[in-house]
Structure formats: structure tokens, C-alpha cells
Amino acid sequence: MSSTDNTQPAPLMIVGEVASSGLARGPAMLCDCARTQTAVPLRQVSAEVQAEVERFDAAVLAAEGKLREVQESVRRTLGKDEAEIFEAQVLLLRDVQLRDAVRALCLEKRMNVEAAVEEAIKQLMDLFGRLEDPYFRERATDLYDVGRRLLDHLAESGLPDVPVVHEGCVIITSEILASVVARLEGQGVRGLIVEKGGLTAHATILARSLGIPTLVQVPEATAKIRAGDLVIVDALAGRAFINPQADILRKYDQVDANLKAHQGVLKGLIGLPTVTHDGVEIKLCANIGQNADALAAANVKADGVGLYRTEFVFLVQDHFPSEDEQYQFYRATAEHLQPAETVIRVLDVGSDKPLSYFPLPREANPAMGFRGIRLLLAHPTLLHTQLRAILRLSASHPVAILLPMIDGIDELRAAKAAIEHAKEELAAAGQSFDPLIPVGAMIETPSAAILIEHLADEVDFFSVGSNDLVQFLLAADRIRGEMKSTYDPLHPAVIQVLAKLATVARRKGTPISLCGEIASDPTYTNLLIGLGFRSFSVSPGRLLDIKHAIRSTDLQQAEKLAEQVLSVHSTRDIRAQVQDDWNRRRPVASPEFNGPTGPVGTSLAVRHNVARQRFEAQAGESAPAFLSYRAEGERVILKHTFVPDALRGQGIAADLVRVALEEARQRHWKIVPRCSYVAGFIERHPEFCDLVDRQEGNLD
Ligand code: PEP
Ligand code: MG
Numbered sequence: 001m002s003s004t005d006n007t008q009p010a011p012l013m014i015v016g017e018v019a020s021s022g023l024a025r026g027p028a029m030l031c032d033c034a035r036t037q038t039a040v041p042l043r044q045v046s047a048e049v050q051a052e053v054e055r056f057d058a059a060v061l062a063a064e065g066k067l068r069e070v071q072e073s074v075r076r077t078l079g080k081d082e083a084e085i086f087e088a089q090v091l092l093l094r095d096v097q098l099r100d101a102v103r104a105l106c107l108e109k110r111m112n113v114e115a116a117v118e119e120a121i122k123q124l125m126d127l128f129g130r131l132e133d134p135y136f137r138e139r140a141t142d143l144y145d146v147g148r149r150l151l152d153h154l155a156e157s158g159l160p161d162v163p164v165v166h167e168g169c170v171i172i173t174s175e176i177l178a179s180v181v182a183r184l185e186g187q188g189v190r191g192l193i194v195e196k197g198g199l200t201a202h203a204t205i206l207a208r209s210l211g212i213p214t215l216v217q218v219p220e221a222t223a224k225i226r227a228g229d230l231v232i233v234d235a236l237a238g239r240a241f242i243n244p245q246a247d248i249l250r251k252y253d254q255v256d257a258n259l260k261a262h263q264g265v266l267k268g269l270i271g272l273p274t275v276t277h278d279g280v281e282i283k284l285c286a287n288i289g290q291n292a293d294a295l296a297a298a299n300v301k302a303d304g305v306g307l308y309r310t311e312f313v314f315l316v317q318d319h320f321p322s323e324d325e326q327y328q329f330y331r332a333t334a335e336h337l338q339p340a341e342t343v344i345r346v347l348d349v350g351s352d353k354p355l356s357y358f359p360l361p362r363e364a365n366p367a368m369g370f371r372g373i374r375l376l377l378a379h380p381t382l383l384h385t386q387l388r389a390i391l392r393l394s395a396s397h398p399v400a401i402l403l404p405m406i407d408g409i410d411e412l413r414a415a416k417a418a419i420e421h422a423k424e425e426l427a428a429a430g431q432s433f434d435p436l437i438p439v440g441a442m443i444e445t446p447s448a449a450i451l452i453e454h455l456a457d458e459v460d461f462f463s464v465g466s467n468d469l470v471q472f473l474l475a476a477d478r479i480r481g482e483m484k485s486t487y488d489p490l491h492p493a494v495i496q497v498l499a500k501l502a503t504v505a506r507r508k509g510t511p512i513s514l515c516g517e518i519a520s521d522p523t524y525t526n527l528l529i530g531l532g533f534r535s536f537s538v539s540p541g542r543l544l545d546i547k548h549a550i551r552s553t554d555l556q557q558a559e560k561l562a563e564q565v566l567s568v569h570s571t572r573d574i575r576a577q578v579q580d581d582w583n584r585r586r587p588v589a590s591p592e593f594n595g596p597t598g599p600v601g602t603s604l605a606v607r608h609n610v611a612r613q614r615f616e617a618q619a620g621e622s623a624p625a626f627l628s629y630r631a632e633g634e635r636v637i638l639k640h641t642f643v644p645d646a647l648r649g650q651g652i653a654a655d656l657v658r659v660a661l662e663e664a665r666q667r668h669w670k671i672v673p674r675c676s677y678v679a680g681f682i683e684r685h686p687e688f689c690d691l692v693d694r695q696e697g698n699l700d
Contacts, residue, residue, distance in 0.1 A: 013689040022213030024191030029169040121147035191233035200467035211541035237590035266544035278554040283535035296540035304340035306537020326389035348404035372405025387422040394434035444468035456508035466516025502532030522549035530562025
């Protein structure tokens with residue numbers, strides 16, 4: 001829906017996955033945060049529309065000047081006729097139709113000029129491409145060229161590729177890139193709602209470390225939410241309310257107050273020891289990506305940095321940082337945590353986390369392709385430069401080297417040989433470093449997990465990268481949110497592997513820490529301690545939550561939970577146990593939205609009678625209760641609810657509606673509640689509001 005649509009906003013609830021927990025409230029801002037640096041940025045503009053049009057005029061002038069230069073050099077080298085070709089492009093640049101189209105897009109759709117140019121060129125190319133006359137069809141190529149030239153000039157005029165956000169807004173986007181989130185810091189974004197996205201994608205990890213409440217996997221968010229809509233992001237329960245009614249706002253005022261009170265409790269934990277209720281010490285470090293994370297980690301008194309993802313240092317550059325630049329970056333970070341240790345992971349990029357200036361071949365399965373240590377071993381200079389920077393820092397700061405994506409002994413030895421080579425070179429040049437710098441391996445491939453016993457003989461420590469380990473153990477992409485029902489860290493195979501890793505590492509006397517995202521989610525803390533982990537590295541924004549969870553558990557409880565979980569073999573059952581354990585301990589919960597009669601519940605089963613297009617429940621020989629519907633294309637009209645006298649007063653109507661709505665969600669139906677009982681039910685249960693076809697089903 002466009003931002004110029006003036007209809008009264010309707011209340012709506014949509015659901016998603018909690019990627020970074022918390023609560024946020026603010027006006028919606030629709031952005032396209034999935035475009036790469038080289039792609040055309042899309043922003044919404046408001047007052048500055050005229051300025052955008054002026055930028056277009058300036059770009060036309062600049063592009064024409066450049067074209068004239070090219071034309072002149074072609075004339076000198078090739079001749080007059082060839083130079084004439086450029087005349088056509090100059091004419092296209094000055095074309096009033098193009099200018100009008102760009103202007104209209106800026107004004108009507110409130111697009112920034114880059115996006116408007118891209119769109120206008122596309123529209124004109126489509127138009128030219130459809131014409132019979134080959135002369136005009138060829139002009140489509142010229143148009144494309146002209147568009148590129150204009151965009152180049154607009155890019156030179158220094159526009160950021162990150163959305164210029166309005167302070168206090170909630171960003172709504174179809175997808176988001178890590179490089180974009182990295183630049184949102186300090187811009188006052190209150191919340192993020194992403195249509196796609198996965199819980200362990202790097203963009204999500206960053207949002208978490210910036211403490212921005214984030215929901216991912218929110219289908220059609222950009223279509224359902226309009227710019228300026230008031231949005232509550234409930235990243236506790238995994239839902240968002242759009243233009244909520246007063247009673248919902250009041251309930252969230254209360255949750256907000258509870259959260260603030262809890263945050264006060266969390267602040268009080270800074271400086272207290274990280275021990276379980278019964279005194280078991282746990283090491284709690286921070287995962288960091290940028291300097292600001294290190295500061296945040298220092299502020300909450302983390303026990304050190306357990307994972308420094310150096311790819312973020314590379315990600316925010318437009319060139320490979322030199323040895324000195326890297327040294328300065330790492331030093332600034334390690335400085336914050338002194339005298340605690342900073343574990344620096346060597347660059348873990350590849351085609352799953354690309355660098356704009358590092359041309360890599362496209363791969364069909366990038367996560368399983370050329371990445372991590374494999375990529376570094378194939379580019380020894382890149383690895384060597386980074387190792388030298390880290391080693392030089394080790395002369396003055398307690399740092400350790402962590403090797404990502406190790407798949408076995410040979411890779412580990414090759415990486416260690418590269419470290420020795422860098423040491424020798426520094427020694428020969430008389431530069432100091434710590435000769436005993438600890439070297440650790442990430443356990444994030446199934447092969448490394450299987451071989452942990454042998455790897456233990458050759459490393460100083462382990463760090464379990466559960467984000468990747470889960471994806472490889474379960475053959476489920478961590479980035480594609482659609483895989484979320486398969487990508488589940490509570491799969492029994494994952495639990496068994498984690499238990500084995502903790503046990504073997506302890507037996508071998510090799511320190512082991514868990515740094516994947518499950519360590520940052522307090523839902524799992526009890527279980528992970530029970531499985532044998534005594535060291536975690538977590539997102540700085542979550543560190544105090546985890547500390548709170550650790551301090552409110554005890555080892556006996558934790559081991560009991562782990563034992564129960566290890567004895568069941570269904571993910572669903574494990575999740576039920578872990579969730580139940582967490583629900584009993586969670587400090588702040590989201591409000592419930594049950595109707596006045598509370599949760600419904602009858603013992604009658606509801607069945608879907610597809611042939612008769614109705615949901616039915618029947619007791620013995622009595623007439624069935626039913627909810628009838630009619631399918632109209634993608635929309636399903638919920639027509640009528642009927643409960644015979646003999647079955648009244650048992651909550652059967654509510655059961656029918658609930659089952660129908662749950663099925664509607666699974667089948668991606670858009671429903672139209674023509675039946676007043678259904679409409680009332682949805683009003684009392686806003687978790688189903690998002691199913692309603694807004695065209696007909698406004699709830700106000
Ligand atoms: C992991 O895989 O769990 C991990 C910590 O590494 P990354 O998320 O950076 O791949
Ligand atoms: Mg990993």
C-alpha cells in the first residue's frame with residue numbers, strides 16, 4: 001500500500017520469529033535494506049522531494065558533460081560517424097519523458113532519485129522493447145547505458161547506500177544485509193521487522209548485538225504495514241501490532257514497565273560473579289564484531305571476548321585493510337577488554353558472507369563452499385597479513401587466534417603452519433609477539449565434532465559454532481528462514497553432539513566454550529549447563545540476560561533437564577520440555593490475549609470436512625456443530641457458525657473457529673469473517689488478525 005493512501009489505518013497483528021528480543025514502539029518506516037553497495041538504494045523521501053529532483057537535473061548535466069568528453073575522444077581516435085552514436089544518448093538524457101517519469105516517481109511514490117531513475121529507465125525500456133520498429137528497440141540499450149551513467153553520477157554525489165532513517169522508527173524491510181545493519185548503529189532505530197531472514201544470519205546477529213528488537217520471517221510485512229503506521233514490535237512473543245487499539249497499548253505499557261524494572265535488575269548484576277545458584281562458576285564472554293560491541297562488552301564486564309568476528313572489520317571497508325589498519329582495529333578492540341583475553345577469529349568470509357571487493361566465484365552451495373579457513377589457505381597472503389597483525393598485537397595484549405570452519409587435522413595443521421611462518425618472519429624482523437599465543441579451533445563442522453578427541457591434541461582451546469554446526473548436522477540452511485522448522489538446535493542429534501563435545505573436551509582437559517547463538521538465548525542456558533558447558537560467549541546485548549539465567553539456575557536442576565532431554569528422541573518433545581522449563585523461569589512475559597472466557601477447551605475433536613467446506617465437531621449421535629466456509633480464489637469466506645442446543649455452553653464454537661484459523665494459517669488462506677461470531681473471536685484473539693483480508697475484514 002502506498003504511503004499516500006489516506007484510508008483509516010486498521011488494527012492488525014502479524015507474527016514472526018524473535019531474532020533479537022525486546023519491545024519497541026514507533027512509526028513504521030519502509031526500506032529496502034537488501035540492496036548491496038553497488039545496487040541502487042531505495043529510501044523514502046518526504047520534505048526533500050524537490051531536492052531529489054534537483055539532484056536529477058545536476059546528474060543529467062554532469063552525465064552530459066562526461067558523454068561529451070567520451071564523444072570527443074571517440075571522434076579523435078575513431079572518427080566523426082562513430083562519435084555521432086553518442087548524440088542519441090545525449091538526446092535520451094535530455095528526454096522530457098524521462099524527466100517527467102523520474103519527477104512523478106519522486107513526488108508520488110516518495111522515492112529517492114536513484115530508485116526513481118532505475119524505475120523510470122526500466123519502464124521506458126519495457127516500452128521501447130515492445131515497439132515493432134527495430135530502431136526503437138535498439139534505443140532500449142542506449143537507455144540502459146544512460147541510466148547507468150546517471151546512477152554513477154548520483155552515487156558520486158555521495159548518497160549513502162544505507163537508508164537514512166528517522167530517529168525512533170521501526171524499519172520494515174523485505175530482507176536485510178549485515179553491511180546495512182552494521183551502519184544502523186547510533187541512528188536511533190527502535191525495531192526491525194524483516195519479511196525473510198534467519199535467526200543465525202549475520203544481519204540478525206548484528207541486530208542482536210546492537211540491541212534492536214527484531215522479528216524475522218514476517219511474511220508480507222512490507223505489504224501489510226504502511227509508512228507511518230504505529231507499530232509495536234513484541235520481540236518477546238514473536239508478534240507485532242500495527243495501529244493497535246487502546247487496550248493493547250495499555251497492556252504493552254505494562255510489559256514495558258516490567259521490562260524496564262527487569263533491566264534495572266540486570267544492571268545490578270554487573271560486577272557480580274557469574275555463578276549458578278549453587279556456586280558453579282561459569283565463564284561468560286562476549287561475541288563482538290565491531291569496536292562498539294567491545295565497548296558494550298566492557299560495559300557489562302564480560303570475562304573477555306570469546307569470539308571476535310573480524311569479517312566485520314573487512315565488511316565496512318571498500319578495500320582489504322592493510323596489516324597496520326588491521327593491527328589498529330584489533331588493538332582498539334582489545335584495549336576495551338584489557339586485561340581480559342580477546343579471542344580473534346581469522347577472517348571467515350566466503351560466498352555466504354561476501355566482501356564487495358573480493359571477487360569470488362558464484363557457488364551453488366556457498367555455505368558448504370569456499371569459505372573460512374579453506375579460503376584463507378588458498379589465499380595465503382590474506383591469511384599471512386592478518387596473522388601478522390594479530391601476532392604483533394599479542395606482544396602487548398592477551399589475544400588468542402581462533403580458526404573457523406576447521407574440518408579436520410590436515411586443515412588445522414596447515415593453518416598452524418601458517419601461524420608458525422608468520423611468527424618466524426616477525427622474529428627475523430625483530431618484531432615482538434607472544435610465542436605462546438593460544439590457538440583454538442572452531443567446532444562447527446560435523447567432521448570436526450567427530451574428530452574432537454584428536455583435534456584436542458593439537459589445539460589450546462575449542463569454540464563451538466553451533467550456528468554452522470546445526471546447519472551442517474541437519475543439512476538445513478541457517479540463512480533461509482523457510483528452513484526454520486528443520487533448522488532446530490533442539491534436534492536430538494544436535495543435543496547428543498553438544499553433550500559429546502562438552503564431555504570429551506573436559507576429559508581431554510581442553511577448554512571449550514560455546515559461541516553460537518543458542519548461547520545468547522536464555523531459553524537454552526539451563527540445558528547447556530546441564531550438558532556440561534561451563535563457558536559461553538554471547539552477544540553483548542544479551543550478556544546480562546544470560547548471567548541472570550545462570551544465577552537463577554542450579555547445577556542439579558540443569559543436569560536433570562539435560563538428562564530428561566537426552567532421553568527423548570523427538571525435537572518436538574525436547575522443545576516442549578525446554579520451553580516449559582523456561583516458561584517457569586522467564587522474568588518478563590508478553591501479555592496474553594485470551595477472550596473473556598479464557599482459553600477454550602472442549603473434549604470434542606474438530607475435523608475439517610473438505611467436501612462440505614466446513615469444520616465440524618460432533619458428540620455421539622447428536623447433530624454436528626460446524627463452521628462453514630466458501631473458497632473464493634485465495635480468499636476464504638467464513639460464513640456461518642452453528643452449534644446445536646445439545647452442545648451449547650461448552651466452548652465448541654470457539655474450538656471450531658480456532659482450528660479453522662490455525663488451518664487457515666498453515667494453508668496461507670486470506671480469510672473474510674462474514675460470520676459475526678468469528679469476527680468477534682478474532683477481535684478477542686488478535687494473534688489471528690493477520691489472517692484477515694484487510695480489504696474486507698477491517699476490525700475497527
Ligand atoms: C557459528 O557458526 O556458530 C559461529 C559462531 O560462527 P558464525 O556465526 O560467524 O558463522
Ligand atoms: Mg560459523
